Amino acid sequence: LHAGAYDRILDRCGLEWYRGEADVGMMGGLGADEYMAPCAAGENEVALSDAGYAANVEVASGDAQPVDGLPGALDAPEPVDTPGTESIVAVSELLGVPAGALIKALPVVTDEGEPVLVVLRGDHRLNEIKLRSALGGGSRPAHPEELGELFGTVAGYIGPVGARARVVADLALRGLHGLVAGANEGDRHLRGVEPGRDFEADYADVRTVEAGDRCPAGGEIRLEPAIEVGNIFKLGTRFTEPLGATYLDEAGSERLIWMGSYGLGPARIAAAAVEQLADEHGIAWPRSIAPFDVELVVLGKDGTDERALAERLYAELADVGLDVLYDDRDAGPGTKFADAELLGAPLRLTVGRRTLEAGEIEAQVRRGREDHSLTLEGAAGAAADLWRSLP
Known part of the structure; x- marks a missing residue:
């Protein structure tokens, strides 16, 4: 409802x-x-x-996109020296494997003090809101001094194989093979890691979806x-x-x-x-929420026939139920038209000398800037009908 x-x-x-x-x-x-x-x-x-x-x-x-170029499976994890490579990018470049073939390991400590190692694909981003749901509460990144004490590892080379803490793995890791993970000792990684064979984990959706x-x-x-x-x-x-x-x-x-x-x-x-609806000229309000239904622009000074017609039309538009923004400033046509497009009333009506000579009111729909001509007789009613047809 x-x-x-x-x-x-x-x-x-x-x-x-x-x-x-x-x-x-x-x-x-x-x-x-x-x-x-x-x-x-x-x-x-x-x-x-x-x-x-x-x-x-x-x-x-x-469902995550598959890893393009995933290494082949190995019978067991093999250590490989990776000196000075403490980031996904550095390890990926050194070993010539895609970032998605790496296991990103994020050590956290829950609000209750439990150490948890969160792992996901190297090309994926952790979603902290999903992680909170998976853990049943909040958590924080582990402090540097806690890595050895709680996790038995060193910064930059953290991995789930032999992890001392509980492991929570993203669902996208399930079923993969040939992965690269930190070896939990300095300057070394493991290749050929398989989730489920080489480490146990609680699986949960903890990543941010990707296009x-x-x-x-x-x-x-x-x-x-x-x-x-x-x-x-x-x-x-x-x-x-x-x-x-x-x-x-x-x-x-x-x-x-x-x-x-x-x-x-x-x-x-x-x-x-x-x-959503503005263009290079300004706002283009939808009819239902526009501050004004119509902007009436008069091109004529006080005492002229054009001004008298505009004053009468203003009153007639109000009588048919339209909210009108009346631009009777002492300014040029270019300035008035540009301001009307900027403010974005759904419909603009223009009264000037040419209006009197032609016997027609100039009307322009703001969205799309489509021009219409309305006869002077019954112009207010015709403007109301045109306005009601607008989006």
Whole structure:
């Protein structure tokens, strides 16, 4: 019900938008949906596919692309000297293997003090929100002095083989072979590592999806920046249970109230409309949320016939229900037209000497800058009809 209302609101606002999965964050509850409007200035990133998948990258999941050039399997891990190579790039270049053939190892300590070694493909990025979900709580990167004490390893050469701590491995590592991992001693790595054979791990989705991955429905994922314009949090009894907030059902039984949290951002919707629809000349407001329906530009000084016609038309436009921005400044046509395009009212009407001579009002639709002519007789009504036809 609520999602349907949000859908209709954003459609009426003229936005391109997606509803996708989101992290519940500190709100908690059973799940969350975000409404995202794609645009280059967006602060969020959305994973989308032509199969209808949409999710904030904070929680998006998908099948990883295969590693191109993965080394062949070995019977057992083999040590290899890698002096001075403490990064994925350095090891990849020295051994001539793709970054995806390396195991990236990230030692963390949970809020409860448990050391955990998180491992994922060398070409993948850790998703801290997913990691929090996998660990059941927060964590922090291990301090340098904790590497030896808690993990039995050294910086730059950390690996899961023989790890002293519990290992949490990303799902994309499962089934791979011929991998390269740190040997837990300085200037040395292991090649030919196989998850499951050479180390045991708890598997979880802890990586950030990448463009080109496959969504759960099989579509190819693409990433787009977007503005979050609304959200729905399905709170369930997250707050009512500790508060003891109940109601009596039709049978007289006491039950916990189910809650939801619903938010729409009017300022964000306006910002998304500006970003999505503006052109090189300025804003092009959708009709439904434009601050003014029409901008009326008069090219004539006080006391002229043009000014008198514009004053009469202004009143008639108001009578047919249009909100009008009236530009009667003492400025040239170029300045007035440029400002009208910058402000972006859906429709511009121009009254000038040529209007009187031709017996027509000049009308220009802001989006697409399409020109129309409206006869003086009934011009206000014709303008209202034209305005109602606009997106």
